[in-house]
Amino acid sequence: MAQLPYSKDFPVSWDELHRNSRALSWRLLELGPWKGIIAITRGGLVPAAILARELDIRLIDTICVTSYGTAENQGEAMQQGELNVLKSVEGDGEGYLLVDDLVDTGKTAKFVREMLPKAHFVTLYAKPAGRPLVDTYVMEVSQDTWIRFPWDMEYTFSTPLADRHSG
Numbered sequence: 001m002a003q004l005p006y007s008k009d010f011p012v013s014w015d016e017l018h019r020n021s022r023a024l025s026w027r028l029l030e031l032g033p034w035k036g037i038i039a040i041t042r043g044g045l046v047p048a049a050i051l052a053r054e055l056d057i058r059l060i061d062t063i064c065v066t067s068y069g070t071a072e073n074q075g076e077a078m079q080q081g082e083l084n085v086l087k088s089v090e091g092d093g094e095g096y097l098l099v100d101d102l103v104d105t106g107k108t109a110k111f112v113r114e115m116l117p118k119a120h121f122v123t124l125y126a127k128p129a130g131r132p133l134v135d136t137y138v139m140e141v142s143q144d145t146w147i148r149f150p151w152d153m154e155y156t157f158s159t160p161l162a163d164r165h166s167g
C-alpha cells in the first residue's frame with residue numbers, strides 16, 4: 001500500500017500511460033508549433049518520447065532534477081526543498097514544452113518554472129497542490145493518492161482480498 005500521507009494507490013498501465021500521453025498530444029497540437037521538448041528526468045522522459053512522436057518534434061533536451069541525500073532521507077530532503085539540478089538548456093524556454101509525468105506538491109514544478117519561465121509546462125497527472133503551476137495536464141488525482149508508473153511495477157501474484165483480512 002501507499003505510504004503516508006498517501007492513502008490511495010493509483011497504478012497506471014503502459015496502455016493507460018500511452019493513451020493519456022496521446023490525449024495530451026491532441027491538446028498541444030492546437031497550441032503549437034513547438035520549437036522542442038525539455039523533459040524533466042526521469043519521469044518526464046517517457047511522456048516526452050510519446051509527445052515527440054505525435055507532434056513530430058525531433059529536438060529533446062533534459063533538465064535533470066534530483067533531491068539531495070540518500071534514498072533513506074530523500075523524502076525528508078524533498079520536504080526541505082533541497083533540489084539539485086543539471087541543465088544545459090539556454091534561455092527562458094519560450095516556444096518549448098516542459099514535460100513531467102506529474103505534479104504533486106509542486107516543488108519540482110516551481111523550481112524548474114523559475115529557470116524556464118516562458119516554457120509551456122505540461123504533465124499527465126496533477127494533484128491539487130501542484131495543479132496551478134501546470135499549463136496543460138490530462139488527469140487530476142487527489143492529494144492523498146500515490147501514482148504508480150508502469151516502469152516502477154512488475155507483474156506479481158496478488159493475494160485475494162479475503163486472505164488479506166484474515167488472521
Ligand SMILES: O=P(O)(O)OC[C@H]1O[C@H](OP(=O)(O)OP(=O)(O)O)[C@H](O)[C@@H]1O
Binds near residue numbers: 100105
Ligand atoms: O510536485 P513534487 O512534489 O515536486 O513531485 C513531483 C516530482 O516527483 C517525481 O519525480 P522524482 O523526484 O521522484 O524523480 P524521478 O522523476 O527521477 O522519479 C515526479 O516525476 C515529479 O518530477
Ligand SMILES: Nc1nc2[nH]cnc2c(=O)[nH]1
Binds near residue numbers: 104146149
Ligand atoms: N511515482 C510517483 N512519484 C511521485 N513523486 C511525487 N508524487 C508521486 C507519485 O504520486 N507517484
Ligand SMILES: [Mg+2]
Binds near residue numbers: 040041042043044100
Ligand atoms: Mg520526476
